[in-house]
Amino acid sequence: MKTIGLVAGPCSAESREQVLRTARELKEIGVSTLRAGLWKPRSRCGTFEGVGEKGLDWLCEVQQELGLRVMTEVALPSHVEKLLESGIDMLWIGARTTVNPFMMRELAESLRGCNIPVWVKNPVSPDIELWIGAIERLHLAGVKDVRIIHRGFCTMDSAPYRNAPLWELTDRLHTHFPNLPFYCDPSHIAGKRELLMPICEKAISLHVDGLFIESHCCPQEALSDAAQQLTPQALAELLNTLNVLIE
Ligand code: PEP
Ligand code: MN
Numbered sequence: 001m002k003t004i005g006l007v008a009g010p011c012s013a014e015s016r017e018q019v020l021r022t023a024r025e026l027k028e029i030g031v032s033t034l035r036a037g038l039w040k041p042r043s044r045c046g047t048f049e050g051v052g053e054k055g056l057d058w059l060c061e062v063q064q065e066l067g068l069r070v071m072t073e074v075a076l077p078s079h080v081e082k083l084l085e086s087g088i089d090m091l092w093i094g095a096r097t098t099v100n101p102f103m104m105r106e107l108a109e110s111l112r113g114c115n116i117p118v119w120v121k122n123p124v125s126p127d128i129e130l131w132i133g134a135i136e137r138l139h140l141a142g143v144k145d146v147r148i149i150h151r152g153f154c155t156m157d158s159a160p161y162r163n164a165p166l167w168e169l170t171d172r173l174h175t176h177f178p179n180l181p182f183y184c185d186p187s188h189i190a191g192k193r194e195l196l197m198p199i200c201e202k203a204i205s206l207h208v209d210g211l212f213i214e215s216h217c218c219p220q221e222a223l224s225d226a227a228q229q230l231t232p233q234a235l236a237e238l239l240n241t242l243n244v245l246i247e
Pocket of ligand 2: 011012214224225
């Protein structure tokens with residue numbers, strides 16, 4: 001049986017109870033790294049934009065009480081500053097940030113010499129140069145541990161998915177950076193939990209190092225990305241069907 005990496009957790013941290021309950025249930029199924037967004041880049045105003053800084057305390061509680069590694073998204077140097085002060089284990093840069101070279105330059109500067117893992121999602125647009133450029137800017141700033149997340153691309157025709165996987169682009173990126181850990185985020189590709197399975201299967205057949213999946217204790221009540229999140233129990237069933245062990 002194949003062993004792959006797994007990062008799982010809610011799209012957004014919504015309350016202390018939701019974060020701790022989800023983390024506890026994920027720990028029970030063998031997950032060792034929790035993701036949860038605190039600063040949420042939402043397309044429309046008036047939607048839930050995250051709990052912000054106060055959620056750092058909840059993530060630290062998960063880290064200290066449950067012994068899980070924790071990670072969140074940063075989009076501004078001020079997020080980086082707060083995150084580095086808090087002792088969170090890792091961070092990721094989202095698709096709406098990777099797309100902008102000015103933002104990447106500022107973020108890379110704020111991460112200069114940083115020695116925690118920095119995960120880079122592909123840009124929203126299907127432009128591999130932007131993705132490569134984002135990674136190069138981090139390398140130039142002396143960030144040693146850069147990892148990659150494929151979350152699909154915004155295209156005119158992504159049906160049935162929310163974001164088109166465009167596997168050939170990821171293949172090219174992988175070839176460009178053969179030594180960087182490469183994960184697939186089937187949740188943001190699928191957009192619907194019912195569609196996760198074939199994407200996970202394809203990613204595993206392409207030898208990704210791991211999966212990055214959204215999981216929430218009560219997906220139907222989630223304040224963002226409700227349709228694509230899985231309960232920890234459903235995630236365990238998915239992994240079982242995929243016939244993989246997780247680390
Ligand atoms: C997320 O991971 O919840 C997120 C906002 O991701 P992306 O940047 O892939 O849209
Ligand atoms: Mn999400």
